[in-house]
Amino acid sequence: xxxxxxxxxxxxxxxxxxxxxxxxxxxxxxxxxxxxxxxxxxxxxxxxxxxxxxxxxxxxxxxxxxxxxxxxxxxxxxxxxxxxxxxxxxxxxxxxxxxxxxxxxxxxxxxxxxxxxxxxxxxxxxxxxxxxxxxxxxxxxxxxxxxxxxxxxxxxxxxxxxxxxxxxxxxxxxxxxxxxxxxxxxxxxxxxxxxxxxxxxxxxxxxxxxxxxxxxxxxxxxxxxxxxxxxxxxxxxxxxxxxxxxxxxxxxxxxxxxxxxxxxxxxxxxxxxxxxxx
Numbered sequence: 017x018x019x020x021x022x023x024x025x026x027x028x029x030x031x032x033x034x035x036x037x038x039x040x041x042x043x044x045x046x047x048x049x050x051x052x053x054x055x056x057x058x059x060x061x062x063x064x065x066x067x068x069x070x071x072x073x074x075x076x077x078x079x080x081x082x083x084x085x086x087x088x089x090x091x092x093x094x095x096x097x098x099x100x101x102x103x104x105x106x107x108x109x110x111x112x113x114x115x116x117x118x119x120x121x122x123x124x125x126x127x128x129x130x131x132x133x134x135x136x137x138x139x140x141x142x143x144x145x146x147x148x149x150x151x152x153x154x155x156x157x158x159x160x161x162x163x164x165x166x167x168x169x170x171x172x173x174x175x176x177x178x179x180x181x182x183x184x185x186x187x188x189x190x191x192x193x194x195x196x197x198x199x200x201x202x203x204x205x206x207x208x209x210x211x212x213x214x215x216x217x218x219x220x221x222x223x224x225x226x227x228x229x230x231x232x233x234x235x236x237x238x239x240x241x242x243x244x245x246x247x248x249x250x251x252x253x254x255x256x257x258x259x260x261x262x263x264x265x266x267x268x269x270x271x272x273x274x275x276x277x278x279x280x281x282x283x284x285x286x287x288x289x290x291x292x293x294x
Contacts, residue, residue, distance in 0.1 A: 018187045020162055022154035024139075024172070024179040027147075034147040035123075035172055035179055041081045041145075042089045043120035045071060049093035050114050059097075064090040080144025082129030088169070089124070122173040130170050136163045139170075139181055152181065161185065176261030209278060218278065223270040227263065234260040 024035075045068060052067050053059045068086040072079040078086070096114040103111045129143045136159045141147040152159070165185040173180045201213035208217035238260055241253040 017168065018161075018165075018185045018189050020154070020158045020183045020185060022152040022158065022162075022181050022183070024150035024181055025153050026151040027179075031148050031150070032179060034145040035141075036174070037077070038081060038085070038141075038143070038145045038147065038172070039120055039123045039174060041077055042085060042123040043117050044075075045078060045081070045086050045089040046093045046120070047116045049090045050096070050116060053093070053097055053114070061091070061094045064094055081123075082125055082143040084126035084128050085123055085143065088126060092124075121175070122171055124169055124171045126169055127167075132162070132167070136160075141172075150179075150181075161187070176258055176265045221270070221274055223267050223274070227267050231260070231263055231267075234263055 048071055049064045049067060052064070056063075065087055068083070068090050072081075072083070072086065093114070096112070100112050100114055125141075125143075129141060131140045131142055133139070136152065138149050138151055140149040154162075162183050162185065165187045167183050168186050169184040171182040171184065173182060202210045203212075204210050208219050211217040234256065238253070238256045241250065241256055243249060243253075
């Protein structure tokens with residue numbers, strides 16, 4: 017499986033609000049499944065699937081969510097439950113008892129509830145929330161791969177700078193490399209990302225350290241706008257909260273981009289080294 021991501025653009029405030037309602041409903045279904053497991057014995061994934069139907073009959077807003085999306089939320093609940101069972105069997109120190117999700121940021125659709133245009137420029141969500149159509153912003157290679165591959169699932173994710181659609185594609189990823197026949201030894205460490213056999217280290221960029229000053233400034237501004245014992249915070253507080261979230265998001269993307277680029281190079285180097293040793 018390979019995941020390709022595209023940003024959802026050109027939507028109105030009502031459309032994005034509909035996506036928020038779908039995300040909250042997915043969180044509701046997931047928490048209800050965990051609660052049902054806590055109150056009943058001999059609960060498995062099939063029982064949670066059946067419980068999703070009961071939730072749709074009992075709550076009108078749960079019926080608006082696509083049936084496959086409700087099942088995906090039940091699968092999330094079962095994943096935490098099965099992981100807890102596995103940790104108990106393995107006698108792990110931390111069992112990881114399933115907890116209720118308080119801040120969920122995504123909803124997952126399977127093969128229904130969404131429709132991709134023929135040119136891959138727009139996507140429409142067709143469940144009961146009527147989110148409508150959004151423009152997909154991504155590069156040409158990602159768009160071509162989305163159109164040519166089988167899409168198993170579509171996940172809508174909310175981040176600090178907007179909403180994104182993640183396409184889970186049924187493809188195999190292959191890394192291409194030119195084999196030169198040279199062998200090099202690599203030592204992974206804490207002070208440096210790695211050091212080769214010639215003593216040449218590759219240092220960490222330390223994106224978080226370089227952004228600490230800016231993070232502290234935005235965090236102080238957010239603390240000043242916070243009103244203790246207030247029923248709801250002001251609009252300025254939520255605006256500053258989004259600004260702080262964007263700074264954290266930038267640091268996260270910088271660290272991930274660097275790790276993926278250097279991690280892929282290290283993976284290729286180690287794979288060629290193993291072939292040479294054979």
